[in-house]
Amino acid sequence: MESAQTSGLHPGDPAGAGADPLWDAPIVLAATPIGNLGDTTDRLRALLRTAEIIACEDTRRTRHLMSALGVSTTAxxxxxxxxxxxxxxxxxVEQAASGTRILVVSDAGMPAVSDPGFRLTAAAIEAGVSLTVAPGASAVTTALALSGLATDRFTFAGFVPRKQSERMKLLERLAGEEWTTVLFESPHRITATVSEFSQHLGAGRRAAVARELTKKYEEVLRGSLGELAEELTRRSSESTLRGEFVLVVGGAAPGDRSADGQPEQVSLVEVAAVVVERAQAGEKLKTVAKELAAAHGLRAGEVYNAAIQQRSQG
Known part of the structure; x- marks a missing residue:
C-alpha cells in the first residue's frame, strides 16, 4: 500500500499543508469544466496561474479556457x-522530480479518464514522483446522476469501440452485465449505436442518452433502448445530431440472456426477485416490473403482484 507521502500528502498532515499546499505534489491532474464555466474551481484557477508547465490535451483549447476565465500564466x-x-x-516525470510544477489538463473533465494522463500517472508512480488530483466536473458521474438508472453499482466503458469485433465483445459482456454502464459516443454514431444495442441487448432494456451536459442545450432522453433508437432515428432524419453524447445503459437482470444473445426463459418468481432487489437499490418497483415483464414476455401486472408478495414475505 502506498504511503501518504507517495500520494502527495505528508504523514500526519492530511491537508497537505506544506510551504505551498497547492503544490504539495509536483504533478497535479486537474479536472476542467465539461461545459459550464461556472463549474471551474478556485483550485483550478490557482493551479493554472502558478504552474510552471501545463501539459494539455490541446494547447489551443487550454489557452481558450484560460482566456474565458480571465486567468493569465507564465507557464x-x-x-x-x-x-x-x-x-x-x-x-x-523527470522535470517533476527536479521540482518543476506540472499541471495536467484535458480538453474537458478529468485527465486519465478516457483522456491523456494515464501513462504519465503510471510513469510518475513507477519513478516514485508524487502526484495528486484536483477534482471537478465529470461527464461520467453527471450523466449517471441524471439518467434515472441505478447508481449504487456502475462501470465506465469509455468510448464505444468502432471495430465491429470489439463492439461485439462489448455487447456480449453487457448482455449479462448487472451493473449500470456509462459509455461515450460521437454524435454521428449515436443513432446506429443505440439501435445496435437495442437489437443485441433487447429493446426493453432501460437506458438514457445525455448530450451537451452542463451547457445551455443540455438534454437527457430516458426510456428503453428501443424507444431511444426510434427517437434518435427520427431526429437524425430531420437534422444533424450535435453535441457530446453519453450513453447510460441499465443493468441486465441475472440470467437475462443466454450465450447466443437470446432472452432466457425465466420464471415469474425469478423475475419478481430481481424486481424486488432493484427496488431495494432505489428504483421504482412498478417501473422495474414493467421493464422486466416486457423483456421476458410476461404480464406487467403479474410481475408487479409477485414482487409485492415477495417483498412482504421478505
Whole structure:
C-alpha cells in the first residue's frame, strides 16, 4: 500500500499543508469544466496561474479556457495527447522530480479518464514522483446522476469501440452485465449505436442518452433502448445530431440472456426477485416490473403482484 507521502500528502498532515499546499505534489491532474464555466474551481484557477508547465490535451483549447476565465500564466504549455504521451511522460516525470510544477489538463473533465494522463500517472508512480488530483466536473458521474438508472453499482466503458469485433465483445459482456454502464459516443454514431444495442441487448432494456451536459442545450432522453433508437432515428432524419453524447445503459437482470444473445426463459418468481432487489437499490418497483415483464414476455401486472408478495414475505 502506498504511503501518504507517495500520494502527495505528508504523514500526519492530511491537508497537505506544506510551504505551498497547492503544490504539495509536483504533478497535479486537474479536472476542467465539461461545459459550464461556472463549474471551474478556485483550485483550478490557482493551479493554472502558478504552474510552471501545463501539459494539455490541446494547447489551443487550454489557452481558450484560460482566456474565458480571465486567468493569465507564465507557464509553458506543452501538448500531451494520445499520440505523444508515451514518449513525453518520461520527460515530464523527470522535470517533476527536479521540482518543476506540472499541471495536467484535458480538453474537458478529468485527465486519465478516457483522456491523456494515464501513462504519465503510471510513469510518475513507477519513478516514485508524487502526484495528486484536483477534482471537478465529470461527464461520467453527471450523466449517471441524471439518467434515472441505478447508481449504487456502475462501470465506465469509455468510448464505444468502432471495430465491429470489439463492439461485439462489448455487447456480449453487457448482455449479462448487472451493473449500470456509462459509455461515450460521437454524435454521428449515436443513432446506429443505440439501435445496435437495442437489437443485441433487447429493446426493453432501460437506458438514457445525455448530450451537451452542463451547457445551455443540455438534454437527457430516458426510456428503453428501443424507444431511444426510434427517437434518435427520427431526429437524425430531420437534422444533424450535435453535441457530446453519453450513453447510460441499465443493468441486465441475472440470467437475462443466454450465450447466443437470446432472452432466457425465466420464471415469474425469478423475475419478481430481481424486481424486488432493484427496488431495494432505489428504483421504482412498478417501473422495474414493467421493464422486466416486457423483456421476458410476461404480464406487467403479474410481475408487479409477485414482487409485492415477495417483498412482504421478505
Amino acid at each position: 509553458k504549455l506543452v501538448s500531451l495527447h494520445e499520440h505523444n504521451e508515451a514518449s513525453r511522460a518520461a520527460e515530464l
